[in-house]
Amino acid sequence: MLNFDWLSGVSAETAKMIFFGLYIFIGALVLMLPNDYIYEGIKKEDRHWWNNLKVWSIAVLSILATVYYQF
Amino acid sequence: MLAGIDYFIVIAYIVGMLLLGLYFKKFVSSSEDYFLGGRSLPFWAIGMSIVVSDIGALDFVGVSGQAYRYGISVGNFDWVGSVPAMLLAAFIFIPYFWRGGMYTIPEYLGRRYNKSVRTIASATWILFFALDLGVLFWASAVLLNVLMGWPIWISIMSTAGVVGLYTYFGGITAVIMTDVVQMVIMFIGGFALVFLSLDAVGGWENMVEKIGTMGPEYRSHFDIIQPVNTKSPFPWTGILFGLTFVMSNAYMIGNQSIVQRCLTAKNEWHAKASMVFGSALKMFIPILVLFPGLMAVVVHPDLLDGDQALPMMIKTILPPGLVGLMFAAFFAGLMSSVDSLLNSTATLFTKDIYEPFIKKDADDKHYLKVGQITTLVLLVLGVATAPISSDFPGIYVAIQTFMSYFQGPIFSILLLGIFWKRTTQWGGLSALVIGIGFAVFLNVFKADFFTIEDPFLYISWWSFVLGFIINVTVSLLTKKHSDDELEGLVFSSKIITKSKS
Numbered sequence: 001m002l003n004f005d006w007l008s009g010v011s012a013e014t015a016k017m018i019f020f021g022l023y024i025f026i027g028a029l030v031l032m033l034p035n036d037y038i039y040e041g042i043k044k045e046d047r048h049w050w051n052n053l054k055v056w057s058i059a060v061l062s063i064l065a066t067v068y069y070q071f
Numbered sequence: 072m073l074a075g076i077d078y079f080i081v082i083a084y085i086v087g088m089l090l091l092g093l094y095f096k097k098f099v100s101s102s103e104d105y106f107l108g109g110r111s112l113p114f115w116a117i118g119m120s121i122v123v124s125d126i127g128a129l130d131f132v133g134v135s136g137q138a139y140r141y142g143i144s145v146g147n148f149d150w151v152g153s154v155p156a157m158l159l160a161a162f163i164f165i166p167y168f169w170r171g172g173m174y175t176i177p178e179y180l181g182r183r184y185n186k187s188v189r190t191i192a193s194a195t196w197i198l199f200f201a202l203d204l205g206v207l208f209w210a211s212a213v214l215l216n217v218l219m220g221w222p223i224w225i226s227i228m229s230t231a232g233v234v235g236l237y238t239y240f241g242g243i244t245a246v247i248m249t250d251v252v253q254m255v256i257m258f259i260g261g262f263a264l265v266f267l268s269l270d271a272v273g274g275w276e277n278m279v280e281k282i283g284t285m286g287p288e289y290r291s292h293f294d295i296i297q298p299v300n301t302k303s304p305f306p307w308t309g310i311l312f313g314l315t316f317v318m319s320n321a322y323m324i325g326n327q328s329i330v331q332r333c334l335t336a337k338n339e340w341h342a343k344a345s346m347v348f349g350s351a352l353k354m355f356i357p358i359l360v361l362f363p364g365l366m367a368v369v370v371h372p373d374l375l376d377g378d379q380a381l382p383m384m385i386k387t388i389l390p391p392g393l394v395g396l397m398f399a400a401f402f403a404g405l406m407s408s409v410d411s412l413l414n415s416t417a418t419l420f421t422k423d424i425y426e427p428f429i430k431k432d433a434d435d436k437h438y439l440k441v442g443q444i445t446t447l448v449l450l451v452l453g454v455a456t457a458p459i460s461s462d463f464p465g466i467y468v469a470i471q472t473f474m475s476y477f478q479g480p481i482f483s484i485l486l487l488g489i490f491w492k493r494t495t496q497w498g499g500l501s502a503l504v505i506g507i508g509f510a511v512f513l514n515v516f517k518a519d520f521f522t523i524e525d526p527f528l529y530i531s532w533w534s535f536v537l538g539f540i541i542n543v544t545v546s547l548l549t550k551k552h553s554d555d556e557l558e559g560l561v562f563s564s565k566i567i568t569k570s571k572s
Contacts, residue, residue: 002513002533003522004308008299015296015307019151022315026155033162040166041340051340056347057158063354064154071143071295 016068023065030057073219077395084256084399085233088249088406092237095245102438105242106174106418108335112247117332117341118348120250122356123257124328124411128211128404131261131360135384136377138364142292144305145364146357150295151310153353156319161346163562164324165333167489169342171559173334174422176327176485183488183560184499186427191503193423195477196327200416202470204409204449205456211405212457218382219398226405227457234406235450238413239443243335246410253403254352260393260400261359267388268366281369289368304525313528317535318475321482328415409453417445472514475527479535480506487542489562498546506538 010018031054038054039047049055073081099105137145173179177196181189212226237245272278282289291297296307323329323346336342367380370387374380385397421442430437480503487494487502513520513530521529 002520002529003526004299004306004312004529005522007308010299012294012296012298012307015311018311019296019307022151022155022311026158030158030162038343039340041338041342051344053161053340053343053347056344056351057161060154060158060347060351060354063351064150067146067150067354068295071146071293 019068020065023061023068027058027061030054030061073221073394073398074391076392077398080392080395081398081402084402085229088252089233089236091252092233092241092245092249095237095241095248098244099240099242099439102421102435102442104244105439105442106331106414106422108242108244108247110335111337112244112335112341114336114341114344114348116247116251117336117345118352119254120247120332120407121329121345121349122352123250123254123403123407124332125353126257126356126360126404127207127408128214128401129207131401131404132214132378132381134357134360135364135367135381136379138361139367139374139377139380141297141303141305142289143295143357143361143365144291144297144303144310146361147295147305147310147314149353149356152314152319153323154350155315156323157346157350157353159320160323160330160333161343161350164485164489165330165342165346166339167560167562168330169334169336169339174331175419176325176330177419177423179560180484180488180499181423183494183557184484185496188484188496188499188503189423191500192481193419197416197419197424199470199474199477200328200412200419201449201452202473204412204416204453206460206470207405207408207412208453208457209460211401211408213461215398215401215405218385218401219394221398227454230402230405230409231450231454234409234413235447238410238450239446242442243331243414243418246414247332247335249410250407253407256396256403257400258355258359260397263393264384264389264397265358265362265366267393268363268370268384271388272366272369278366278369282365285368285372292365292368300522302524304523304528306523309523309526309528309532313530313532317482317531318478318528320486321478321531325478325481325485327419328411331415331418412453413446413449416449417442420445472527475531476507476510476514476534479510479531479533480538483535483538483542487539487546488560491543491546492557492561493546493551494542495546495549495551497549498542498544501545502538502542505541506534509537510534 033054038052042051098109103109134145168179171179175193177189177193180192208227208230212223215221215226216223237249269275272281279293282292297303297305299306299308333342333345336345363384364377364380367374367384371380371383374383385394389397421438425441426438483506484499484502488499510530513533517526517530
C-alpha cells in the first residue's frame with residue numbers, strides 16, 4: 001500500500017500520459033485566469049502580449065512537455 | 072590542479088562579489104529595505120536568485136553522481152518537480168502573501184491559524200537553517216578541497232567574510248543582486264563543461280548509443296519515467312505523488328528563503344513573473360548538473376563512486392581558465408546558499424520570534440539592527456560549528472532528511488489554510504505536530520514499510536495525507552473562524568475576478 005504496489009500494473013507509457021495530462025490540466029487552469037488578474041500591477045496602456053504571464057506559462061509548460069516526450 | 076589564470080579568475084570573482092554586495096548598502100535605511108528590499112526589485116533578478124539559491128556546490132557533485140548511477144530520471148526534480156509548483160505559487164499563493172505585505176511564511180500561518188503554529192513553523196525553519204549553515208560551510212569546503220586543493224579554512228573564511236559583509240550591510244537586495252551575477256557565472260561555467268564534454272563523447276547520439284550497449288544496468292538510463300518496482304529512489308509514483316504533489320509545492324510555497332525573494336517585488340506582476348521566469352530558468356539546471364554525469368558514463372565508465380563523475384570530468388575535459396571559472400561557479404553555489412540562509416534566518420528570528428515575544432512596538436531602526444546582528448551571530452555560529460561536521464560524516468544527509476519530515480505536514484496546512492475556510496487553528500496545529508511525528512516514525516521504520524532504496528518521496532506524501540486528514544477532521548470538530556478573521560487570508564474567486572487596481 002505505502003509503496004504504491006497497487007499501481008505496478010500501470011505501464012511507463014500510461015504513466016507518461018498521466019504526466020502529460022497534468023501539464024494540460026495546469027495549462028488549462030492558467031488559461032482560465034482573467035487577463036486583469038494576470039496583468040495586475042501593470043498599467044492598462046503597458047499591457048502587451050509579451051508581458052502576458054499566460055503566454056510565459058504556456059511556453060514553459062510546452063518546453064516541459066517536449067522534454068518528457070523526448071525521454 | 073589550478074593554473075595561474077584560474078587563481079586570478081577565482082580571486083577576481085570573490086573581490087567582485089564583495090564590492091557588488093557592498094554597493095547595495097546605500098539602499099538600506101529601514102527594516103523593510105533590509106528584509107524585503109524596500110519592495111522594489113524586478114522579476115528577472117528575483118527569478119535568477121530563486122534558481123541559484125536552490126542549487127549549491129554540493130548539488131553539482133551530488134546530482135551528477137546520481138545521473139551517473141540512475142540516469143536522466145534525476146532531472147525530474149528540476150523539471151516536473153519545479154514547474155507546476157512554481158506556477159501554483161505564482162498565481163495563487165504569492166499574490167496573497169505579497170498583497171498581505173508579509174515578511175515570512177510563518178507570519179501567514181500565524182494570521183490564518185494561531186501564534187503556536189507560527190512559532191512552531193518559524194522555530195523549525197530557524198533550527199534547520201542554523202544547523203545547515205555550519206554543515207554547508209564544512210561540506211562545501213571539503214568538496215572544494217578535494218576538487219581543487221583549496222585549503223578548507225580559506226574556503227570557509229573567504230566565503231564567510233565576503234557573504235557576511237554584503238549580507239550584513241546590504242540585506243536581501245545585496246543577496247539577490249549578487250545571486251544574479253552568481254547565476255550567470257554558474258551557467259557559463261556549467262555550459263562550458265557540457266559543450267566540451269559533449270564534444271569529448273562524440274555528440275549526443277553517439278553517447279546514447281554507447282551507453283545503450285554498456286549492459287542491462289544502463290538500459291533505463293534515458294527513461295525519465297521509472298517503473299513502480301525500480302530499486303532507484305525515483306519510481307514514477309514517488310515523482311508524481313511525493314515530489315510533484317507535495318515536496319515541490321512545500322518547497323516553492325512554504326520555504327522562507329524562496330518566497331521571501333518574491334515578496335521583494337516592486338509590484339504584484341513582478342512577484343508573479345519572478346516565479347514564472349524562475350521556472351523557465353529551472354529547466355536548464357538539469358543540463359548543467361545532470362548531463363556531465365551522463366557523459367562521464369562514457370568517458371569514465373569504471374568509477375566506483377558516482378560522486379567522482381563531475382570532478383573527473385572537470386579534470387579531464389576543461390582547459391586552464393575554464394577550470395577557474397568552474398571553481399568560481401562552485402563558489403557561487405556556496406555563496407548563494409549561505410547568503411540565503413543568513414538573510415532568511417535573520418528575517419524569521421526578527422519577525423516571528425523577537426518582535427512578538429521579546430520586544431514589541433520598538434522603532435523600525437531597532438528591528439533593522441536586530442536583523443543585522445542576527446546575521447552576524449549566525450555567521451559566527453556557522454563558522455564556529457563547521458568543524459563539528461567532520462566528526463559526524465552523515466550529518467549533511469541527516470539535516471536534509473530532517474527537512475523532509477516537515478514538508479508534507481507544512482504543505483497540508485498551507486493548502487487547506489488558503490483553500491478551505493472551515494480549517495481551524497486546532498486543525499492546523501494538530502496536523503503540523505502529528506504529521507511531523509508520523510514522518511519521523513516512517514523514517515525510523517522505513518525498512519519495515521518501504522521497498523525502495525531511499526523512500527523520502529513516499530514519506531513526504533504519506534505524512535502530507537495524514538496531515539490533511541487530521542486537519543480536516545479536527546477542524547470539523549472545533550469552532551470555525553469568523554469571516555472577519557479570515558479576511559484576505561483564504562482563497563476567494565474575488566481575488567481573481569476583482570483585481571485590486
